[in-house]
Amino acid sequence: MKMTEMFSYTACRQLSQMFFAVFFFHMSEYILAIAFHGSQSVTLRSLLISKNYILAMLFSMMEYIVEIVLFRGSKDFWWISNVGLVMVIVGEIIRKSAILTAGRSFTHIIKVCHEEHHELITHGVYGFVRHPSYCGFLIWSVGTQIMLCNPLSTIGFAFVVWHFFAERIPYEEYFLKEFFGIRYEEYAQRVPSGVPFVK
Numbered sequence: 001m002k003m004t005e006m007f008s009y010t011a012c013r014q015l016s017q018m019f020f021a022v023f024f025f026h027m028s029e030y031i032l033a034i035a036f037h038g039s040q041s042v043t044l045r046s047l048l049i050s051k052n053y054i055l056a057m058l059f060s061m062m063e064y065i066v067e068i069v070l071f072r073g074s075k076d077f078w079w080i081s082n083v084g085l086v087m088v089i090v091g092e093i094i095r096k097s098a099i100l101t102a103g104r105s106f107t108h109i110i111k112v113c114h115e116e117h118h119e120l121i122t123h124g125v126y127g128f129v130r131h132p133s134y135c136g137f138l139i140w141s142v143g144t145q146i147m148l149c150n151p152l153s154t155i156g157f158a159f160v161v162w163h164f165f166a167e168r169i170p171y172e173e174y175f176l177k178e179f180f181g182i183r184y185e186e187y188a189q190r191v192p193s194g195v196p197f198v199k
């Protein structure tokens with residue numbers, strides 16, 4: 001396959017959508033963290049770019065390139081790619097709605113000590129699911145791989161991100177129950193987690 005064919009309309013469109021989705025996600029996380037917590041207390045960790053995340057993204061790019069070179073046409077399933085694009089947009093909206101609703105109570109690092117400004121949030125998107133930002137990120141991340149028509153990374157991202165949140169939620173909720181007691185217990189009884197198969 002010639003280089004010009006590899007960078008066909010399909011590849012240009014899908015890769016630029018991916019680049020924009022990733023760029024927008026990380027920049028907006030960082031900007032919102034500064035807006036709510038001030039630049040003094042925000043570090044580059046709020047860009048949410050970890051070593052494992054970079055490895056996952058590199059794997060996804062490798063998969064994309066290998067498949068577009070070896071299986072011509074494997075990325076031309078536009079209805080699948082567009083479903084992924086819709087998931088990216090919906091996931092981003094859910095995640096950012098959570099951050100905007102929780103405001104100062106939303107921190108990228110799980111709080112293990114109760115701070116004065118930390119209020120229990122149960123309204124807005126938190127009235128539908130207890131973990132809207134995790135629900136949104138799960139949809140967003142799997143959506144990026146469906147958008148690229150990457151079958152292996154779609155399954156890999158779904159499993160890894162789900163597993164990460166399935167472990168993180170009980171840990172986070174242990175402290176929320178410590179901070180808010182019966183109010184959080186009642187809230188957790190009433191509202192689902194928002195992450196499939198996590199109670």
Ligand SMILES: C[S@@+](CC[C@H](N)C(=O)[O-])C[C@H]1O[C@@H](n2cnc3c(N)ncnc32)[C@H](O)[C@@H]1O
Nearest residue numbers: 098105107108110111119120121131132133134
């Ligand atoms: C990365 S945020 C994620 C919030 C939530 N799990 C979500 O998915 O939208 C983690 C911080 O949010 C706080 N948090 C989670 N749920 C909360 C709630 N309903 N009200 C107030 N703070 C909450 C936790 O204490 C933790 O420090």
